[in-house]
Amino acid sequence: MVSLAFFALVYSFLSFLLVLTWRGLRSCNFQKRIGAHSLFTLRIIPFAISAAISLFLTLPSFLLLEGHSLDEDLGTFVLSACALVILGAGIYRVLLAEVRTRRVVSACSKDAIGVERNAVTPTIISARSITPLMLVGVRVPRILISASAYKLLSDAELRAAVRHEIVHSRSRDNLKKAILNCLPFPGMASLEEAWQQASELAADDGAVSSRAEALDLAAALIKLTRHFPFQPVPDLATGLVNAVGSVTNRVERLVAWKGSSGAGPYRWRYVIAAAMIAAVGLAVKLGPALILAHSLTERLVP
16 A cells, blocks of 8 residues: 555656646757657656556565554555556556457458458558558557548558558557556646657658658658548557648658658667666665665655
8 A cells, every 4th residue: 555655646746747847848849859769758757667666665665664564544545545546547548448449440340342461560451441541459450541542542652651550560659559548647648649749750751761752651641631531540549641740741841851860769778778777776775775765655655
């Protein structure tokens, strides 16, 4: 209970701090200079830190330094109940998103016109799909293409559009959307929307390797935007044309394409390396760290 209560305190504090920080970054247009990987990492930091401290410091410190009698007061019960509400709400949201996504996929797959199963990411051409092109699923991602979009796009444009969704698949963007559904907190919608915009730009960049491919993808975006009314995609899916981000901005970037920047998309690995070094240092000084965590928890949790 104490570990859950401490999790609720730290998660709420860090999330509130992130909301305030993001508002400041957004006001100075700093979000345009942050990539999708960095935005996703920034979004999950409050939960990652809170869960790590609660599981690996608070819980062991109380198991080792406290007796097994139940002597906590009402405040601890309330805070632990809040933690259970946060975790339960996250699980409910992701299960609901999974149900909605499966319902859409089942409806679109009943009258499939063609299925390409040999590809790494299977492609299904559906007569019932009202969304022109989208990647659905987390464990087994599939690309759904409406029959109308299949007829509308040229072969080169269709290949560029499919490559865009394959980049989403390789980046595990649907899994990331599921993770974000597990982390509810008021005021995070703007940050999550910025991540979705950045992930679309990253998929555009990853799908093209020449100016001709960039123009093909731009043409596909223009055609689909003009011939299809906007339809929201399921929660655990990514659509080539959606309400997140400006299609005009994406087309302008593709038309002005001059080559990849060469910047490595995995700068977050340095963060992981630093975290691992910190974890090793903490393990070396585990005893004093547990005593410090116990003292801090006693002060914060009533």
